[in-house]
Amino acid sequence: MTENWQRVHPASPFVHGWLAIVGLIWVYWTSTDELSWSERFAGPRLGWTAAIGVGALLVILVFYALSWYFTRYRLTDTHVYVNAGMLFRSQKQARIERVQAIDIAQPLLARLLGLAELRFDVADGSSSVMRLAFLKKERAHQLRGEILTLAQIARTGTAQPPAEVLAQEPEQDTLPEEEPARHPEAVAGASGQLIVSKVPAGRLLGSLMLRVPTILGVLFALFFGIMVVLGNAGALAGVIPALLGFGGWFYKELNNSWNFTASNTDTGLRISRGLTDTRQQSIPSGRVQAIKISAPMLWRALGWYRIEVNALGLGDESDSETLVMPVGNFESVCQVMGILLPDLGVPAQREVLYTAVTTGTQHGFTSSSQRAKAFSPGAWKHQGFLETDSVLITRYGWLARVASFIPYRRIQGVSWHQGPLERRRALAGVRVHSAGGSILGYAHQLDHDRAGELFRTQARRAAER
Amino acid sequence: MQQTEFTGVDPSYYKVRLISWLINTAIYLLIALVPLALKLFTLDVPLWLVILPPLTVILIALWVLFLIRRRVRALGYAEREEDLVVRSGVMFRKQVVIPYGRLQYVEMTSGPLERRYQLCKLTVNTAAGAATAVIPGLPAQTGTDLRERLAAAGEEKMIGL
Structure with a gap:
C-alpha cells in the first residue's frame, strides 16, 4: 500500500496561529487606546481601519494558505513522511517498524473544531517528536490504527535476524520478559481493552480539594477576604496574585487529570x-x-x-x-x-x-x-x-x-x-x-x-x- | 565500603582550592566592607552593620580554610571490576557508584587555575541526571588515561536503557 501525498485539514494553520490574530487585534486595540468606540469605527477613520484590517487579514490568509499547502504527509509500507514549512522546509520521516506508539492530542481550539494531532513516538534516538497536525478526529484515529497495524506487521514479519533488531533498537531492553514491548498495541484502538481505572469527576475534585496547595489557597483567600471586609481595601492587591498562582496550579492539575x-x-x-x-x-x-x-x-x-x-x-x-x-x-x-x-x-x-x-x-x-x-x-x-x-x-x-x-x-x-x-x-x-x-x-x-x-x-x- | 582502595587526587589540587578560596574570600570581604566605606563617607550607618558582615565573612572563610585540606584529602575514586566509585565530602560524606555499563559520556574540563597546575576535572554522566560522578584535581595525563579507560569499559559493558 502506497498512499499519495495528502494535506492536513485546511483549518490547521488557524489552529496553530490563532494566537497571532488575537495578538494583532490586541496590539491594534492598545495602540489606539485613546480613541473611543465611535471614533474607531466611524467618520474618516473607518476607511483606514477597514483597509488595514482587510490588508492584514489577506496577508495572514496568504501565509496560512501557503503553510497549509506545504504541509503534507504520506504513508507507505515502510515509512511515514511529514513535510512542512515553505521557507524553512522540514522533512521528517519515521520507519514504520520503529514507531513505538502514537499519541493523539487535542488542544482546546482543535477540539472545538473536531480536529486532532498525531504525535509519533519513534525509537530512533532523535529527541524531537514527529507531529502531524491537524486531521479530522476520525481520520486521525483511523491513520493511527493503520500505522500501528503496519508497524506490527513490519516487526513480526520475522524478516530480520535478532542481532539486527538488537542493533537497531538500542533503547530497547533485550531481556526476554521485555518481548511484548516491541509489539506495541497490536490493533490500536481496538475494542475490548480492559479499562483499569477511570477517575470519576467527583473524586478528582475531592482529591484536589484535599491537596495542600488548595487548602493554602483557600486560607489565603479567606485571610484577604476578612481583611477587605474589615475595611482594608488594600488587601485586595494581595488577592489577585494569590488567586492567579493558585488558580493556575488548580487548573493545570484539573486539566491533566480530568476524565482520566x-x-x-x-x-x-x-x-x-x-x-x-x-x-x-x-x-x-x-x-x-x-x-x-x-x-x-x-x-x-x-x-x-x-x-x-x-x-x-x-x-x-x-x-x-x-x-x-x-x-x-x-x-x-x-x-x-x-x-x-x-x-x-x-x-x-x-x-x-x-x-x-x-x-x-x-x-x-x-x-x-x-x-x-x-x-x-x-x-x-x-x-x-x-x-x-x-x-x-x-x-x-x-x-x-x-x-x-x-x-x-x-x-x-x-x-x-x-x-x-x-x-x-x-x-x-x-x-x-x-x-x-x-x-x-x-x-x-x-x-x-x-x-x-x-x-x-x-x-x-x-x-x- | 572499607574494602575499596581509593586513589586520591593530586596534592597540588590543594593549591588550586586555596587560591580560589583567597579570591572568593576577597570578593565577599569587599562586599561586606561596603557599610564601612559608607560610614567613612560620613553617612549614618549603625555600628553593628559595619562590624557584623566582615566578621561573619572572616569566620566562615576560616572555617572553610580549615576544611579545604581535609576536603581535598577526602576526594578519591576507585575503578572496580564493574563500576567506578567516587568519594567526596568531609562533613557531608558521599559516595557515588556508576556501573560502567550505564556510563553515557565522560567530560573533561579544566579552568585557568587548574591548567596552571596541569590538572583537570572529569565528569562521568549517565542517563539519570542525579547519577553523576565528578572527580576534580586529576593530573592531566591521569585524567586523559582514566577517560580513555572509562570510555572503553563503557563500550564493552554497555547496557541499553
Whole structure:
C-alpha cells in the first residue's frame, strides 16, 4: 500500500496561529487606546481601519494558505513522511517498524473544531517528536490504527535476524520478559481493552480539594477576604496574585487529570485525559524506569493514592515524571501496578504492595534505625526499604508518604550519603537513581552497617545485565 | 565500603582550592566592607552593620580554610571490576557508584587555575541526571588515561536503557 501525498485539514494553520490574530487585534486595540468606540469605527477613520484590517487579514490568509499547502504527509509500507514549512522546509520521516506508539492530542481550539494531532513516538534516538497536525478526529484515529497495524506487521514479519533488531533498537531492553514491548498495541484502538481505572469527576475534585496547595489557597483567600471586609481595601492587591498562582496550579492539575482513563494494552498503559486539551498517550511498560506511589497528607485517611512514573521517550515530557493515575484507592493501585510492574519479585505481591504504600516491617521491609527517631520523629517508622528479587522498594516522607519502585535493571547509579549528625548516631542513607525523571529510590537514615550493605548490593545489582 | 582502595587526587589540587578560596574570600570581604566605606563617607550607618558582615565573612572563610585540606584529602575514586566509585565530602560524606555499563559520556574540563597546575576535572554522566560522578584535581595525563579507560569499559559493558 502506497498512499499519495495528502494535506492536513485546511483549518490547521488557524489552529496553530490563532494566537497571532488575537495578538494583532490586541496590539491594534492598545495602540489606539485613546480613541473611543465611535471614533474607531466611524467618520474618516473607518476607511483606514477597514483597509488595514482587510490588508492584514489577506496577508495572514496568504501565509496560512501557503503553510497549509506545504504541509503534507504520506504513508507507505515502510515509512511515514511529514513535510512542512515553505521557507524553512522540514522533512521528517519515521520507519514504520520503529514507531513505538502514537499519541493523539487535542488542544482546546482543535477540539472545538473536531480536529486532532498525531504525535509519533519513534525509537530512533532523535529527541524531537514527529507531529502531524491537524486531521479530522476520525481520520486521525483511523491513520493511527493503520500505522500501528503496519508497524506490527513490519516487526513480526520475522524478516530480520535478532542481532539486527538488537542493533537497531538500542533503547530497547533485550531481556526476554521485555518481548511484548516491541509489539506495541497490536490493533490500536481496538475494542475490548480492559479499562483499569477511570477517575470519576467527583473524586478528582475531592482529591484536589484535599491537596495542600488548595487548602493554602483557600486560607489565603479567606485571610484577604476578612481583611477587605474589615475595611482594608488594600488587601485586595494581595488577592489577585494569590488567586492567579493558585488558580493556575488548580487548573493545570484539573486539566491533566480530568476524565482520566487508563486502559490496558498488549504493551502497557494507554492513557486519555484532559478538560480543555485532551490527550491520549501510550506508556509501554518497557519504557518505565521507576514508579512512585504517593499519598498526600490528607489523602492518607481516605486511602487514596497517586501514581507517577519515570519513563523514557514520551515525547515532550521526557524529563519529568508522567502521571499514570491522578487518584485512586488501593484496588486501582494494584491494577495499575499489575500492568506497569507485573513482577515485584516476591510471592505475596499484593501484601508486599500494601506494606509498601502503608507502613510496617512485614514481608522483610527494613525500616530506619531507632536512632533516627530524633531526626524524623514522625517518619522513622515509615522510612524503609525492601530488596526483592527484581525491584528495590523504598518508602519515605513524613506528611506525604511515598513509596518508590525501581527495578534493578533500570538503576543508573547508586549513591551513599552521610551528614555530620547522622554520623554521630551511626546512620547513613542510600539513593538509587534512574533515568527519565526525578523519581529516585530513597532509603533514609538507615543503620550505618545496613546502609553500607544496601549500597554494595545495589551497586552490584546495577552492574548486572 | 572499607574494602575499596581509593586513589586520591593530586596534592597540588590543594593549591588550586586555596587560591580560589583567597579570591572568593576577597570578593565577599569587599562586599561586606561596603557599610564601612559608607560610614567613612560620613553617612549614618549603625555600628553593628559595619562590624557584623566582615566578621561573619572572616569566620566562615576560616572555617572553610580549615576544611579545604581535609576536603581535598577526602576526594578519591576507585575503578572496580564493574563500576567506578567516587568519594567526596568531609562533613557531608558521599559516595557515588556508576556501573560502567550505564556510563553515557565522560567530560573533561579544566579552568585557568587548574591548567596552571596541569590538572583537570572529569565528569562521568549517565542517563539519570542525579547519577553523576565528578572527580576534580586529576593530573592531566591521569585524567586523559582514566577517560580513555572509562570510555572503553563503557563500550564493552554497555547496557541499553
